Amino acid sequence: xxxxxxxxxxxxxxxxxxxxxxxxxxxxxxxxxxxxxxxxxxxxxxxxxxxxxxxxxxxxxxxxxxxxxxxxxxxxxxxxxxxxxxxxxxxxxxxxxxxxxxxxxxxxxxxxxxxxxxxxxxxxxxxxxxxxxxxxxxxxxxxxxxxxxxxxxxxxxxxxxxxxxxxxxxxxxxxxxxxxxxxxxxxxxxxxxxxxxxxxxxxxxxxxxxxxxxxxxxxxxxxxxxxxxxxxxxxxxxxxxxxxxxxxxxxxxxxxxxxxxxxxxxxxxxxxxxxxxxxxxxxxxxxxxxxxxxxx
Amino acid sequence: xxxxxxxxxxxxxxxxxxxxxxxxxxxxxxxxxxxxxxxxxxxxxxxxxxxxxxxxxxxxxxxxxxxxxxxxxxxxxxxxxxxxxxxxxxxxxxxxxxxxxxxxxxxxxxxxxxxxxxxxxxxxxxxxxxxxxxxxxxxxxxxxxxxxxxxxxxxxxxxxxxxxxxxxxxxxxxxxxxxxxxxxxxxxxxxxxxxxxxxxxxxxxxxxxxxxxxxxxxxxxxxxxx
Numbered sequence: 058x059x060x061x062x063x064x065x066x067x068x069x070x071x072x073x074x075x076x077x078x079x080x081x082x083x084x085x086x087x088x089x090x091x092x093x094x095x096x097x098x099x100x101x102x103x104x105x106x107x108x109x110x111x112x113x114x115x116x117x118x119x120x121x122x123x124x125x126x127x128x129x130x131x132x133x134x135x136x137x138x139x140x141x142x143x144x145x146x147x148x149x150x151x152x153x154x155x156x157x158x159x160x161x162x163x164x165x166x167x168x169x170x171x172x173x174x175x176x177x178x179x180x181x182x183x184x185x186x187x188x189x190x191x192x193x194x195x196x197x198x199x200x201x202x203x204x205x206x207x208x209x210x211x212x213x214x215x216x217x218x219x220x221x222x223x224x225x226x227x228x229x230x231x232x233x234x235x236x237x238x239x240x241x242x243x244x245x246x247x248x249x250x251x252x253x254x255x256x257x258x259x260x261x262x263x264x265x266x267x268x269x270x271x272x273x274x275x276x277x278x279x280x281x282x283x284x285x286x287x288x289x290x291x292x293x294x295x296x297x298x299x300x301x302x303x304x305x306x307x308x309x310x311x312x313x314x315x316x317x318x319x320x321x322x323x324x325x326x327x328x329x330x331x332x333x334x335x336x337x338x339x340x341x342x343x344x345x346x347x348x349x350x351x352x353x
Numbered sequence: 354x355x356x357x358x359x360x361x362x363x364x365x366x367x368x369x370x371x372x373x374x375x376x377x378x379x380x381x382x383x384x385x386x387x388x389x390x391x392x393x394x395x396x397x398x399x400x401x402x403x404x405x406x407x408x409x410x411x412x413x414x415x416x417x418x419x420x421x422x423x424x425x426x427x428x429x430x431x432x433x434x435x436x437x438x439x440x441x442x443x444x445x446x447x448x449x450x451x452x453x454x455x456x457x458x459x460x461x462x463x464x465x466x467x468x469x470x471x472x473x474x475x476x477x478x479x480x481x482x483x484x485x486x487x488x489x490x491x492x493x494x495x496x497x498x499x500x501x502x503x504x505x506x507x508x509x510x511x512x513x514x515x516x517x518x519x520x521x522x523x524x525x526x527x528x529x530x531x532x533x534x535x536x537x538x539x540x541x542x543x544x545x546x547x548x549x550x551x552x553x554x555x556x557x558x559x560x561x562x563x564x565x566x567x568x569x570x571x572x573x574x575x576x577x578x579x
């Protein structure tokens with residue numbers, strides 16, 4: 058391969074685009090639509106992760122309220138809690154202290170500590186909640202008989218579990234949709250290139266008869282597919298900068314939704330994702346569509 | 354140079370297009386394949402071009418067995434052949450010069466060589482003065498000359514023409530055959546599949562008559578027998 062050949066391929070691709078302007082714009086439009094959906098999903102994914110990060114951080118502390126426990130019970134329970142992996146910090150809070158805390162927050166003015174409305178508790182800090190390790194830890198805690206039989210109530214487990222479930226669901230749905238959109242993108246690209254191929258099938262057949270290799274015949278069409286895909290990716294990024302950038306700046310200016318990921322952070326990783334997807338779709342889609350025309 | 358050894362070809366439809374064909378074409382030969390439509394001429398051409406593979410038998414070119422040649426090597430085999438079709442198959446949006454240069458570009462020849470070879474091929478067919486014209490500005494005969502120039506520009510060792518005069522009037526057809534004859538005199542092996550009885554009779558070249566997929570006759574200075 059020499060520079061002449063590469064230059065010839067690029068010129069042929071541009072010629073191909075000029076000859077089939079309508080097909081080119083249809084391909085570009087549909088690819089832009091597809092990449093916008095992929096980009097949109099990615100933005101949802103990033104913001105959902107950011108939101109989950111915020112929530113799971115604040116909810117990684119759980120509290121187990123217990124009925125009357127003796128000092129011996131507390132010692133045994135604490136020693137067994139420390140043996141559970143994933144718990145980074147444990148604090149025992151007496152009923153009196155809980156009452157004082159509630160009073161400090163203005164929540165216990167009408168109640169006195171003697172009313173027995175407050176219970177002692179174990180405050181636990183759990184590591185890596187995002188990884189979904191909350192249920193095994195909860196089961197391990199419930200496996201301590203000295204604690205389990207005295208549990209009055211628990212705080213934090215349900216919320217954290219819900220947040221984790223949502224995080225996993227968002228992740229699975231996002232990746233599934235991403236794969237579906239990528240496949241649809243390939244299909245669109247295949248059809249765009251097929252139309253271009255159809256209009257140039259005579260040229261391809263002559264190329265094959267005079268001894269062009271498959272690689273040489275494919276190259277201009279693959280370049281054409283890449284031009285469409287990369288151009289669509291650039292337009293998608295510009296539109297994202299304008300639309301998402303505007304929304305993110307508005308949210309920041311109005312101190313709304315603290316979890317919103319800044320536009321520059323989104324564009325950084327999204328540009329890599331879109332270009333990888335675009336190059337993949339452009340190459341795979343156009344390669345797949347041309348194969349049958351090469352059988353001359 | 355070309356050897357067909359007990360070649361049979363049965364298509365997927367079950368039709369046997371050629372049956373037990375054996376023949377040899379020497380370097381520098383000029384051979385006509387004649388016979389009625391559907392007799393197997395085109396199948397033999399396709400076998401030679403490696404468009405299809407024989408069901409039985411072997412094909413050799415210059416002593417090399419090409420019967421089951423890997424697909425990736427077929428382009429390199431085709432570079433040793435120039436091909437001319439009945440319908441010219443020129444690219445209408447390219448000039449005469451570009452059509453001929455196209456055959457060199459696609460085999461990745463360098464620009465310097467293209468600039469040297471294309472005018473040579475065009476002067477050989479007498480169309481150098483029409484290099485900048487488009488195919489639709491040329492007569493049928495001239496278009497076929499461009500196709501011949503395109504087939505020759507890479508200096509192939511053989512030229513294969515499938516009904517090259519089928520779309521031409523008798524005078525123009527004769528001009529094209531004379532051109533092919535000149536090319537043959539320069540040492541290129543020429544194989545022509547044709548129905549043009551008068552031309553075959555007049556040229557007195559080797560005539561291989563095919564009927565119902567078998568070689569009916571193979572005469573060194575033959576004529577159209579039917």
